[in-house]
Amino acid sequence: MGWFSKDITNMDDLFVHTLRDIYYAEHQIRRALPDMIDKATSPELKQSFQTHMRETEQQIVRLQEVFRLHGVEEKGVNCPAIDGILEEANEVAGEVDDKQVLDAALIAAAQSVEHYEITRYGTLKRWAEVLGTAKVAELIKASLQEESQTDEILTRIAARANETERESVAT
């Protein structure tokens, strides 16, 4: 992310740099999702990834609005964190035949992506409350809430899969 490159001297620089970090991350996530949708075997999981792809597109639009309201150029900066997280997620490359194992690994990968987004939007929301307008904070809060909800949905899908596994172990 280069938080400490010399061009960051104040909180506003840090805010804008982090906006550009998550802007890049959202684009990378948008690119990764079709493959995850394709690989998910449970219809419920496939559906949740499809919903999240539409949300991701909306989150990109929200970020563009934040750039506009904050009066700075809309652009991304490289983010080794999301690259590393997606490198793991992208390894979901069809090597596994067992559907349950495949879905479990996809959920784990997606939740690591969600948590990255939760932490970044949480930080941006905090900073926006001091540096931005009320509208900027509100846009960031909307995306933060969506990410948290997606994480909760994935936890519920995983819990149901666990119940099935527990029953199969018990019988």
Added chain:
Amino acid sequence: MGWFSKDITNMDDLFVHTLRDIYYAEHQIRRALPDMIDKATSPELKQSFQTHMRETEQQIVRLQEVFRLHGVEEKGVNCPAIDGILEEANEVAGEVDDKQVLDAALIAAAQSVEHYEITRYGTLKRWAEVLGTAKVAELIKASLQEESQTDEILTRIAARANETERESVAT
């Protein structure tokens, strides 16, 4: 993480592989913390990093106990996600003179690390409830709770810094 390398064919393989992923991650975090402690300027932040370093050491010991109880070799596997997250955190390299900006960036970096650990321990706890013993699930739960608490502490420290910033903007 190589979740989908060909040696992962069942849920137990996935569980063990993810244990080794977080085992590697905890070691990398342990290595990164002294530098973060050194850079933090707020005594409260410095103290929270010191506490977290001791917790990290304890979490490594817990993972060793989990490996032992689960009857598998204790070892790490490369994890591009934590490498990427720490690459960002490690850039906190003293280029910034402003103490407030430095601490804000350190908190953001530390929270992205915490959220990675929260997602991995959350996944492992879920799987351990089906695949492991009650003791294994309990050990993982203890680390998950510590990570969540650390994240909450960092949020509180950041909120107080925000209040100070808001007051300085208002005056």
